[in-house]
Amino acid sequence: MNDDAAARLREQLTRSPGPLRLGGSEFAPQRPLVLAIVNRTPDSFYRPGVTWDAVAAMDMVHVAVADGADILDVGGVPAKPGPEVTVTEEIRRVVPFIERVRAAYPDLVISVDTWRHEPARAMCAAGANLINDTWSAWDPALPEVAAEFGAGLVCSHVGPQRPRTRPHRIAYADVVADILDRVLPLAERAVKAGVDADRIIIDPTHDFGKNTWQSLEITRRLAELTATGWPVLLSASRKDFVGETLGTGVEDRLAGTLATTAVGAWLGARVFRAHDVRETRQALDMVASIRGERPPVRALRGLA
Amino acid sequence: MIAAAALCPCPPLLAPGLTGQEEALPELRAACAAAVARLLAAAPEVIAVVGPDERTGPWPPDGRLDVAAYAPAVVRAAETAGAGGRPSLPLSLGIGALLLDEAGYAGPRALHGVAQTEPPAGCLALGREIAASAARVGLLAMGDGSARRSLSAPGYLDERAAPFDAAVERAVRDGDLAALGALDPELAAALLAAGRPAWQVLAGGMNAAPPETKILYADAPLGVAYLVATLVPRP
Numbered sequence: 001m002n003d004d005a006a007a008r009l010r011e012q013l014t015r016s017p018g019p020l021r022l023g024g025s026e027f028a029p030q031r032p033l034v035l036a037i038v039n040r041t042p043d044s045f046y047r048p049g050v051t052w053d054a055v056a057a058m059d060m061v062h063v064a065v066a067d068g069a070d071i072l073d074v075g076g077v078p079a080k081p082g083p084e085v086t087v088t089e090e091i092r093r094v095v096p097f098i099e100r101v102r103a104a105y106p107d108l109v110i111s112v113d114t115w116r117h118e119p120a121r122a123m124c125a126a127g128a129n130l131i132n133d134t135w136s137a138w139d140p141a142l143p144e145v146a147a148e149f150g151a152g153l154v155c156s157h158v159g160p161q162r163p164r165t166r167p168h169r170i171a172y173a174d175v176v177a178d179i180l181d182r183v184l185p186l187a188e189r190a191v192k193a194g195v196d197a198d199r200i201i202i203d204p205t206h207d208f209g210k211n212t213w214q215s216l217e218i219t220r221r222l223a224e225l226t227a228t229g230w231p232v233l234l235s236a237s238r239k240d241f242v243g244e245t246l247g248t249g250v251e252d253r254l255a256g257t258l259a260t261t262a263v264g265a266w267l268g269a270r271v272f273r274a275h276d277v278r279e280t281r282q283a284l285d286m287v288a289s290i291r292g293e294r295p296p297v298r299a300l301r302g303l304a
Numbered sequence: 305m306i307a308a309a310a311l312c313p314c315p316p317l318l319a320p321g322l323t324g325q326e327e328a329l330p331e332l333r334a335a336c337a338a339a340v341a342r343l344l345a346a347a348p349e350v351i352a353v354v355g356p357d358e359r360t361g362p363w364p365p366d367g368r369l370d371v372a373a374y375a376p377a378v379v380r381a382a383e384t385a386g387a388g389g390r391p392s393l394p395l396s397l398g399i400g401a402l403l404l405d406e407a408g409y410a411g412p413r414a415l416h417g418v419a420q421t422e423p424p425a426g427c428l429a430l431g432r433e434i435a436a437s438a439a440r441v442g443l444l445a446m447g448d449g450s451a452r453r454s455l456s457a458p459g460y461l462d463e464r465a466a467p468f469d470a471a472v473e474r475a476v477r478d479g480d481l482a483a484l485g486a487l488d489p490e491l492a493a494a495l496l497a498a499g500r501p502a503w504q505v506l507a508g509g510m511n512a513a514p515p516e517t518k519i520l521y522a523d524a525p526l527g528v529a530y531l532v533a534t535l536v537p538r539p
Binding site for chain 1: 326
């Protein structure tokens with residue numbers, strides 16, 4: 001496909017911005033959403049094992065909700081390479097937890113970070129509302145699962161990378177064009193599979209199939225993704241591109257994460273995957289007020 | 305003749321939406337609404353609004369507060385064009401016009417700015433002129449007490465501020481028009497008490513006989529003294 005044809009196809013696959021529907025909730029385009037990370041793993045990259053214990057995980061849910069999380073993102077398999085997590089084990093880690101969260105919060109939107117359709121089906125049956133398919137349709141059966149349960153779907157981009165691998169010398173002529181050419185057809189395919197178009201999110205997927213330069217580039221050019229009209233997920237929290245950019249370890253990446261969050265919000269991203277819910281909510285509220293879309297909580301200075 | 309008069313302060317925060325998600329000072333808003341309601345209950349032929357301004361002179365009666373001058377985003381959110389194409393009023397008259405709008409008053413209005421530097425004699429004379437303009441005039445005098453009531457006040461703390469405001473409140477409560485007329489313009493200016501000229505217009509407009517008075521609000525929660533009161537001549 002030449003450049004003009006690709007551009008025309010992208011044009012055809014855009015939509016007009018509308019509400020994002022997840023579970024029984026409907027979120028207006030102006031409302032930025034915080035997707036709070038709850039890992040049911042012993043070995044995720046940030047604070048590994050902190051919510052491995054079910055009680056600790058539930059405690060984190062309570063805190064995340066109180067801190068302003070709109071959606072939970074529950075995962076049972078770390079993104080990085082490591083010991084195999086079977087389908088059975090992934091279900092064992094995540095499904096009972098979803099049932100517990102669903103019982104405690106009947107209306108909370110629950111996302112599941114998974115890439116295989118068997119766990120996805122069990123999780124949706126347990127009450128999950130959104131499938132966060134971080135590995136970019138490695139399993140082509142996920143849209144059918146989302147459609148079957150009326151769930152949403154995240155359409156992501158990982159380039160040529162396979163699940164649970166690290167990027168190695170991945171090059172793009174134009175990384176943003178590559179993302180558009182991947183996620184827009186995925187969104188279209190999901191709609192054809194029966195997924196409600198208002199429940200589909202696209203994700204450029206920072207760090208996945210990208211080096212730091214490429215993740216910075218997609219952040220800088222995020223407006224090209226938001227211009228498609230599809231809700232954009234920004235998943236940057238404490239990732240390596242932040243660490244490499246600032247020369248900091250995972251414990252010292254909050255400022256870089258929030259700066260990325262602010263830029264993403266300014267450029268129109270609508271969902272923000274976060275470890276630090278309270279800080280992310282504050283950063284998003286601040287950006288919304290700068291944009292003039294959210295009044296200050298209390299403005300008295302100079303007005304008395 | 306003044307049929308009834310109301311005193312209200314004029315902080316920008318009285319404009320809808322200006323304090324953000326929270327409508328600050330609900331008691332003050334309620335008191336202002338009650339004062340204006342009392343004014344309307346007197347069935348005036350015209351309502352004259354007086355308030356401090358850069359110079360003494362009239363403003364077009366269809367003028368409105370330019371909210372965008374204080375909070376551009378509030379106006380954008382409401383999709384209104386600031387004063388809506390109408391003339392932009394100085395703050396005091398703009399808040400006065402807003403209070404009349406909020407009370408649903410659609411009758412004739414006359415808007416008079418009074419210079420902060422207008423000497424008492426000029427204020428009193430303007431009051432008499434306004435009183436003589438119709439058989440039943442409702443007078444809405446806009447003005448604040450000292451903005452130096454606390455360390456966190458806009459004008460920082462001045463120890464003379466509280467006694468000054470207390471004296472004004474007492475004069476209004478007692479219907480002591482002479483005391484209002486005698487307020488010291490230099491002290492008022494030093495204390496950032498912007499209401500002085502409007503109060504003296506009121507003093508000039510009312511009859512010499514002490515009116516029936518009611519204080520609806522007298523406090524300085526943000527370091528600026530707000531006084532809301534009604535004054536109605538006795539029959």
